Amino acid sequence: MREFDLIARIRERVTARGDVLLGIGDDCALLEVPVGLQLAITSDTLNAGVHFPPETRPFDIGWKSLAVNLSDLAAMGAQPAWCTLALALPEASAEFVDGFLDGFLELAAQHGVALIGGDTTAGPLSVNVTAHGFIEPGQALRRDGARAGDEVWVSGTLGDAAGALSQWRSAERVDPTLRLRLDRPVPRVALGRALRGVATSCIDISDGLLADLGHVCRASDLGARVDALPTSAALQAAFDPEQRRALQMTGGDDYELCFTAPAACCGAVLAAAEAGAVPVTRIGVIMRGKDVQAIRADGDSWKPPHAGFEHFA
Amino acid sequence: MREFDLIARIRERVTARGDVLLGIGDDCALLEVPVGLQLAITSDTLNAGVHFPPETRPFDIGWKSLAVNLSDLAAMGAQPAWCTLALALPEASAEFVDGFLDGFLELAAQHGVALIGGDTTAGPLSVNVTAHGFIEPGQALRRDGARAGDEVWVSGTLGDAAGALSQWRSAERVDPTLRLRLDRPVPRVALGRALRGVATSCIDISDGLLADLGHVCRASDLGARVDALPTSAALQAAFDPEQRRALQMTGGDDYELCFTAPAACCGAVLAAAEAGAVPVTRIGVIMRGKDVQAIRADGDSWKPPHAGFEHFA
Numbered sequence: 227m228r229e230f231d232l233i234a235r236i237r238e239r240v241t242a243r244g245d246v247l248l249g250i251g252d253d254c255a256l257l258e259v260p261v262g263l264q265l266a267i268t269s270d271t272l273n274a275g276v277h278f279p280p281e282t283r284p285f286d287i288g289w290k291s292l293a294v295n296l297s298d299l300a301a302m303g304a305q306p307a308w309c310t311l312a313l314a315l316p317e318a319s320a321e322f323v324d325g326f327l328d329g330f331l332e333l334a335a336q337h338g339v340a341l342i343g344g345d346t347t348a349g350p351l352s353v354n355v356t357a358h359g360f361i362e363p364g365q366a367l368r369r370d371g372a373r374a375g376d377e378v379w380v381s382g383t384l385g386d387a388a389g390a391l392s393q394w395r396s397a398e399r400v401d402p403t404l405r406l407r408l409d410r411p412v413p414r415v416a417l418g419r420a421l422r423g424v425a426t427s428c429i430d431i432s433d434g435l436l437a438d439l440g441h442v443c444r445a446s447d448l449g450a451r452v453d454a455l456p457t458s459a460a461l462q463a464a465f466d467p468e469q470r471r472a473l474q475m476t477g478g479d480d481y482e483l484c485f486t487a488p489a490a491c492c493g494a495v496l497a498a499a500e501a502g503a504v505p506v507t508r509i510g511v512i513m514r515g516k517d518v519q520a521i522r523a524d525g526d527s528w529k530p531p532h533a534g535f536e537h538f539a
Numbered sequence: 540m541r542e543f544d545l546i547a548r549i550r551e552r553v554t555a556r557g558d559v560l561l562g563i564g565d566d567c568a569l570l571e572v573p574v575g576l577q578l579a580i581t582s583d584t585l586n587a588g589v590h591f592p593p594e595t596r597p598f599d600i601g602w603k604s605l606a607v608n609l610s611d612l613a614a615m616g617a618q619p620a621w622c623t624l625a626l627a628l629p630e631a632s633a634e635f636v637d638g639f640l641d642g643f644l645e646l647a648a649q650h651g652v653a654l655i656g657g658d659t660t661a662g663p664l665s666v667n668v669t670a671h672g673f674i675e676p677g678q679a680l681r682r683d684g685a686r687a688g689d690e691v692w693v694s695g696t697l698g699d700a701a702g703a704l705s706q707w708r709s710a711e712r713v714d715p716t717l718r719l720r721l722d723r724p725v726p727r728v729a730l731g732r733a734l735r736g737v738a739t740s741c742i743d744i745s746d747g748l749l750a751d752l753g754h755v756c757r758a759s760d761l762g763a764r765v766d767a768l769p770t771s772a773a774l775q776a777a778f779d780p781e782q783r784r785a786l787q788m789t790g791g792d793d794y795e796l797c798f799t800a801p802a803a804c805c806g807a808v809l810a811a812a813e814a815g816a817v818p819v820t821r822i823g824v825i826m827r828g829k830d831v832q833a834i835r836a837d838g839d840s841w842k843p844p845h846a847g848f849e850h851f852a
Contacts, residue, residue: 247577248679248681251682251758252615252681252682252683252758253581253611253612253614253615253682253741253742253743254579254580254581254611254612254614254615254617254672254679255579255580255581256577256578256579256615256674256679257577257578257579257580258577258578259572259578261574264560264569264570264571265569265570265571265572265578266567266568266569266570267567267568267570267621267623267655267656267671268566268567268568268623268656269623269624269625269656269657269658269667269669270625270658271625271627271658271660271662271667273627273660273661273662273663276660276661276662277660298566298567299566299567301566301567302565302566302567302569304567308580310580310581310582310669311582312582312583312584312625312667312669314584314586314665342580343580343581343582344582345582345583345584347584347586347589347590348586348589349584349586349589349663349665350586350662350663350665352627352662352663352665354582354584354625354667356582356623356625356669358580359567361569366561366567366569368561368565369564369565369566370565428566429566430566445564445565
């Protein structure tokens with residue numbers, strides 16, 4: 227396959243949206259932002275061997291490359307609209323591209339997201355997606371809005387993706403439930419939308435709970451204490467309590483939302499979880515200070531072996 | 540340097556814009572599109588060893604990665620506004636990042652473009668930029684608007700960047716004037732803006748004149764004949780006429796604008812060139828048919844050795 231066959235193969239599978247005036251095929255795409263809404267933009271790259279095991283299925287690479295970006299829109303409370311795709315491939319394999327698009331476009335269709343452009347280049351396997359969404363003025367869930375006394379919540383369960391990665395790294399059998407959480411993160415878009423006007427701050431967990439809650443604390447100039455962790459049955463079965471805690475506190479790739487809300491908003495939070503069709507768990511509290519303290523079941527504080535995923539660390 | 544130091548290093552050098560409500564540092568940037576304008580979006584990647592020689596200076600890699608994207612906005616007639624930057628680096632070298640930002644931000648400042656987000660990852664050197672601009676409804680310079688009888692124009696001179704690449708590939712001394720054209724393409728933003736309402740179609744020359752004019756012809760369902768080529772003194776001095784013609788017809792990386800306009804608009808085209816502060820040359824005509832014919836000075840047709848740059852070819 228040549229470059230322009232590859233682009234044609236992508237283009238013919240793309241679906242329309244009323245606000246996409248011109249999609250793939252010109253120097254730029256042309257778009258219309260609805261009057262009265264602001265634009266939320268995020269951009270994330272996945273590199274083979276860094277962000278996913280090299281043998282990850284093309285379907286899952288496609289899914290995940292969009293999912294991590296929709297997760298950033300979700301963490302802002304934005305409604306996804308469009309994305310661009312920059313795909314670097316060692317070779318133009320039709321099989322890879324078709325599988326990749328199956329995953330990418332299945333998730334795009336679930337959220338009504340239009341692929342509007344991008345490029346394909348020769349290079350080591352790497353996928354960059356820039357995603358665009360809409361948000362009502364003043365309604366964005368920013369990192370700097372947490373207040374002392376707010377409760378800290380997370381959606382879903384923590385540590386599953388890191389558990390799969392840990393098993394894969396030690397060449398163990400990888401539990402299929404955990405593996406699915408690593409390969410096909412579910413962006414919590416409906417939850418993010420439902421948290422507008424309820425959450426005081428929000429972030430998605432990509433680098434690990436302590437690291438990401440740390441970003442919220444730094445932006446809000448506060449600290450936090452975490453004393454509970456929602457745990458899946460699969461993670462519980464596969465790791466002992468100390469291993470689990472490390473995976474749940476510092477493991478990345480969960481793409482759950484971590485958010486804060488005043489204690490008085492507990493009912494509204496639970497209603498948002500219902501609207502978002504995902505359980506939420508109260509895991510701690512925002513406090514004056516600078517640190518994120520992790521507290522064990524016995525009340526002692528727990529020190530992580532490392533702070534969370536970081537490139538170049 | 541660690542990942543968050545690197546991001547901090549980028550963030551502290553970024554300048555503000557009134558329509559950037561929230562820039563680098565949250566899950567998404569928040570932007571405001573002016574009422575009554577549409578959004579133009581483009582995304583281009585440069586990979587080391589594919590899009591630039593590996594020893595290219597960091598300043599030039601930074602400059603070029605933004606320039607190729609601003610060139611796409613220019614080809615649409617759009618006014619640049621914001622960009623995201625996804626930077627994959629083999630190692631987090633402060634020297635590389637500082638040099639890269641010097642080039643990137645110098646060009647951004649020239650066009651009032653704000654860097655609003657992106658990401659930094661560990662991986663083989665690769666730069667993706669997604670650029671955003673504004674365009675008045677109905678004013679975009681699309682590829683599909685050429686009409687039979689329109690004249691074909693290009694800005695500046697052709698073949699210089701390809702000349703530098705050719706010299707570099709044959710391990711010759713690279714002429715510094717040609718090298719500058721390869722390393723620091725000048726996006727023709729002011730020309731693109733001035734061509735609104737004048738040009739019937741437009742494209743920027745990234746893959747080579749024949750290939751890119753071919754895209755215009757295919758989109759417009761027409762053919763073209765090219766019988767003139769603007770040539771720099773540096774290219775004239777360095778290559779014989781046959782070599783020159785191949786570089787000018789099929790060499791990529793010029794990032795000049797190729798556009799069409801009715802013959803009656805010649806005066807308006809020249810006025811646009813004046814406003815854009817770049818000379819333009821009438822190089823041919825749009826005709827019924829499907830092919831782009833290259834005509835030599837003696838009136839014979841010229842067959843290119845290859846069609847233009849293509850990944851995976």
